[in-house]
Amino acid sequence: MPASPSTARAINDRLALRLLQREGPLTAGQLKQLTGLSRPTVADLVERLTEAGLITVVGEAGEQRRGPNAKLYGIVAGRAHLAALDVRTEGVAVAVSDLVGTVLAEASVPIGGDTGTGPAVERAVALVERAVKEAGADRPHTVGIGAPGLIDPASGELRDSSGLPQWHRALVATLQERFPDARVSVENETNLAALAEQRDGAARDRDTFVLLWLGHGTGAAVVLDGKLRRGASGGTGEIGFLPVPGTTGLPSATDCAGGFHSLAGSAAITRLAAEHGLTAEGAHAPDAARLVGEAVARTGGGEDDAARHFLDVLADRIALGVASVVAVLDPGCVVLGGEVGQAGGAPLAALVEERVRRMSPLPAAVRPSALGGTAVLRGALLTARDQAQDELFAPPGRSV
Template identity: 35%
Template sequence: MRGQTGTPRLLRTMNERLLLDRLREHGPASRGDLAKETGLSKPTVSSALASLEEAGLVLMVGAMGGRPGPTTAIYDMNAQAGHVAGVDIGRDWIRVAVADLRGELIARQDARNTARSAADLVRRVRRLADRAAAEAGLAWSAVTYAVVGSPGVLNAATGSLDFAQNLPGWGRPGLVDRLRAALEIDLAIENDVNLAAVGEFAMGAGRGRRDFVFVSVGTGVGMGIVLDGKLYVGARGAAGEVSFVPTPDSVVSTQDSRERGMTEAVTGAAGVAAAAREAGMTVGSAREVFEAAAEGDPTASAIVAAEGRRIGSLVTAVTAILDPEVVVLGGGVGRNLDMLGVAISGRVKELGPLRPEVVASTLGDSGVLQGAITRALEVARDRLFSLRTG
């Protein structure tokens, strides 16, 4: 903000933002407490709180008496001054959550994804969004900002999502514009695994870690990377597309390796189920394989062990390049660390001296939603603060 440094208006803005962030992060406080914690004078605090209260961003939530002198007013941020939404569009499920400005979830709706086309899927997302907003006591149009998590990487030039082969028609040009038009609010679209990494960083197994990776193994295989506390997406947004990491597995067809990636073709849920069927099991999904292994089926146990070794190879490759503090495993397959852990660690030891810490996701199927809410809040808070004088 060239030419404005030190101006009264800029200083007032900085002071207001400082107080608002303090209330958001630490909760209700008196003017005296805020002055002591921020180093601002009491008159400055009073003036800033009055401005924020007039804008609807701060509320007086109580009073404290019983001490000499006048009653002390207690202030807090107005968490209901705006709302954000997170949307998780996956191959099997669609999930929508609505949160207040403190990040507290106040509504969530989940539905099976049975869409047969991209257009059908867009319609279903909007219906679920309306249901989530209604549960929160809002109209969907009242949501300040939303972030949508989806497989693939947004291609700004074509308006499509590249590498989204697990959703029907999702890679067609113009898809993003249709989704924006259907939802009718301001939003961003981000890779779902990247958002899950953000969620783990904010609320899950990556909390307090400056450098970690989230590896998702489920319908697809992907990775979200957090470096120095920030999400890293690469030059074209494709960092973490580990589904395309080469594998020596000879069962991968050329078609599969081009469309899905060699690692995803054998390590993803479909690859696990296919390996089980080739071994003589009658199963329709990877979940059935893990359930059979948990019950002691020797064939299923061997399939699970082989899957763990493949994941161990991937973890070793990732560790050799990024050296993360921890590798967080998630996804429908990856979260079964109790069954995969021995094979993973055994394969890691075979491949060299690197010994990454591997832990299971603590957010389960909420990771993408939590990450989407976190990202949406960053935008919504800035936006509402900037509009406070309006």
């Protein structure tokens, strides 16, 4: 059955908007060429989208061309402002962008472990409000949040966890109360990092891959046939609980000690570095990442047996997790994400790939993250932008 005229118009409008989002400003002639639509149809959709306030004339194509056909049309970037949050156990980072993804404001605030739930939430919400104001907006249209922990697949809410601060769950509810007209959504941080790597990073050429997050904690995100897989309970990728050789015991339902986290989490990497004469204060991901980065630099600049042995042992550990993922999912590609994955770069990825090649009959490329610790915030911003565009670009009178 052929589409109704209104449905056909809605499809054409959304196609044109997606092209303008991806390609940037275009003339009506370029839209005609890229969409395959007739000239009158393109003229009609340009008029509709302009009247709706979604696109506007942003210039002309070429100095020698004049007239209606030379007008460049672009999305009205200020039609909506989007907020993204990267919520960690030790603080919050915020970015605010316009509708086309240009970042207008960024900010972060530390939140100590002894901060109460109420003060922690207020500190985070105040940060969002300041960033939105700095971006020139009164409120965000859409808010995307990346946080550690499991997301309930039925409700879309962050599940309660004894291992995470209580203010994480309270923050989501408070943001919805503070911005009642905004669409607020939360997603697991590793899943958002995978989305960012697929769209803008190391997995741009892959429809199927796994992101192994190596930061303060460990996690994995699974993308199969272009779709993020969350699992029946939202727990796909909880690789920190994977029992592996070389640990002192077995993990429990509430504690991943004895699992892969005990080998590849930031605290474990910091201890391993100390055993090889590489030291740093604290045991958080930036310190572990710095140690890995320094070891890579020292081995690349000449012979350094201690640094080389440290990287070899670390690659052995990471390969256990990668090989387990490869054996079950056969993704063909594993991206080493997080601050540690980015710090290790191509040298660490090559060491891990070599070990996995010996351990598994299934081929798997191992790549370093292109985005590192910024991937979560980037993924949250992409998610917020997609949601805003789905709503704003939807046919009139119809929600998405």
